[in-house]
Amino acid sequence: MANLYVKAVPPTDLNRNTEWFTYPGVWTTYILILFFSWLVVHSVFGCSPGMAWTIVHLCHFLVTYQFFHWKKGTPFAEDQGIYNRLTWWEQIDSGKQLTRNRKFLTVVPVVLYLIASHTTDYQHPMLFFNTLAVFVLVVAKFPHMHKVRIFGINADHTCMVSDYWFPSKARTVNHIGPRSCNDSAFWGSRCC
Template sequence: MSRTGIKLPALDLSAAKPLTGLRSRGRSSSIVKVEHVGDRSVEEFVDRGAYSNINADWVNSKGAWMIHVVLIIFGKIIIDTLPGMTQQISWTLVNLFYLAISYLMFHWVTGIPFGSDLHGGAYDDLSLWEQIDDGAQYTPAKKWLFSVPIGLFLASTHYTNYNPWLFAINLTALVVVLIPKLPQLHRQRVRFLTDNASGMSTPTTQSFPNSGTSTPPISRMPTAVHLTEAHFQ
């Protein structure tokens, strides 16, 4: 009986790369995000009612409404004293300065500057506008504060002779100040370019080694083993 030889190349597994697991790709940040501040819990109502909030109660005090008119007139007189000032630029500056101070005071700054520990931090995330009248809407004080910017805008539009460029500037500033006063945006915050709050990662396709990477090159091929029938006896 003739012996049949079978040549099998030895496999070298040292060059094979292990499979990598699932890779995670973090979710991209949100461009615009609207979130609610404050929990409206029973503890928050108790903390807010423990002491009087003097940071917002002055709005309903005697003379608090008239001070807006006095400041507008006083600012107009000061701006008119600048050399080379025209009535169009003067009214525009008065309108912009009042709206900027109003936005900074009523909508930008949050919390209370003194006695915050007396309320257990219940006002830390609330703006002055949200603290007025304990957050109630359509109160006389809020109606007055809503109408003053509109009245000043109409006056500045009239005295600027309805200049289209100055009208666009004054109207833009007015809209920016009035939007945070809307009841629909009460305790709402608009965030830009914020991270995704879910904290989850999006799985990607499982990574496999490229074809041929686990195949040893010819130069590294080991010597073939010669098998005969004697190996199977």
């Protein structure tokens, strides 16, 4: 009687926003997308291979920084807002640090940097842009940077009551319990 049920392995990630990255073949697809992006840039723009790698590296920086380290939350409503204050990087692998996926996503910009820098013969303007891009991406991926907002950039701030509602002075609203700027029951549609 005890063998009637199947012993299934639980999924590694219950977050629908990040579970796709645990599927087999995602790493290979990621690398192929980068390589085919290089082919497209190299053939369409007719630039040197080094310049094409630099363009791919900088585009990779812009896209991954925006979607991995800047944009917060998930596009799915069933998570009931538990990921609203977390970036995709903070959500991946349920927030565990130094996992295989995180290491892979840290190594990719470094390898792109090495390829782009070497193929441009370490020329000054390209080397500067490549170094800046890899520095920002790798520092953003450090375990010590988990949930850290430098200088409060992209942080969840407390709302200020503006001069629009109280023309005499702007002041911080003190209320019981934490409220976010997006709490429409408290603020209505106009907030921050």
